[in-house]
Amino acid sequence: MDNIMVSAPNIPAPPWSESDLAAVLEDMSTAYAPRLFTVFEIAADREDARIHAWGMDFGPDESCWFHTADGGASGSISSPERLLRALRNLGDFRLVRHDAARADE
Template sequence: MTADDQSLGRPGLIAPTTPARIVVGQDLAGMLEAFVSRLAPRLFALVEITPERRKDPVVAWGLQFDDQVHVVSCDGQLRGSFSSPDRALWLFSYRGTEVRLVWCTPADRRHHHPPRRRTIRRSR
């Protein structure tokens, strides 16, 4: 794309035709990772406790933000926003079964998922 400013007698300006690459170094990547981990919502599960062992006792997954909680049942039939995880726990205990709230810690996530290799591409 070229734009000429004939009134000022300047040559045309040429806009770049390819997007600029942003190169992220290891220091910036680490800082962003730490920043995001502090802002990330907390993950929790609502687990049904029954006398018989079920294959999947988790009835719902939730995310706790600073001011609200979002929960989705495992079958996708029930979703809700709550003021606290305890309010969500109360709702999912409506069937008369015992339901417990279990927090997923970062150590738990590392146990279930292998660590990812971080690759940083440099522009040529």
């Protein structure tokens, strides 16, 4: 198994007790969790908005996955910002990240 650095403070070196293991797993889950995002399409008159897509961003060294709200498209792209650039000729789209920043950022 590859060595993975954990950033949990005050955790002793392995092998871990059950409580230390639980703390390590929680820390790793938070540190490496994908960030969720929503892409909104804004009406030209700014009187309406709709969800265009949802996605998960796996970080700067990985890709992100997206799925459109109408089910018409899904796939991967290098970043949520790249998805916005791909949509810019179709209208006004906005990105909203709706979870906490990753612990390693």
